[in-house]
Each structure stands twice: as structure tokens, then as C-alpha cells.
Amino acid sequence: MTTLAGYGLRLHGFGFKTLGLEKVGHLLASADSLAWSTHARHRPPMAGHTHKNCANCLPYALNWRTRVLARMPAWQQPALDAA
């Protein structure tokens, strides 16, 4: 990742794990993962949500994103915009 980023490439972390983001997230232009959806699928829905689980739920995904970004070292936090 360091070598590729060194060439100025805008890298995308496809299916990246949170531990990987903590280590090399600062080298990525973007990343995605279905980990949040899998996590939600095996848990009851968030308070006030009426669906079976939050596997396809924007508030759950945004909470996941907030937790992931909070775990990253401050000097590594990328400027990932929520779409």
C-alpha cells in the first residue's frame, strides 16, 4: 500500500477490515466494507427501528462509520465524506 500510494495513486480499500484501516487508512482515497451489515444482521434492530435487523439501515451504517473513524489514530484519519 505504501509503495502504491507513493506513486500518487488514489487507492480504494475494497472490503477493507477495520484493523487494516487503522494501519493504512491514511494511504487510501476511499474504502468500503460490508462488515457493518454482517454485524447488524446478527443483532436486534436499533431502538425504535421496526425492521427485522439493521443490515440495510443507513443510521446503523453511519453509527458504524463514526465508530470506525473514532478508532483510527488522529494522524491517520482520512477525509472520507459520507455520500
Ligand SMILES: [Zn+2]
Ligand atoms: Zn435499523
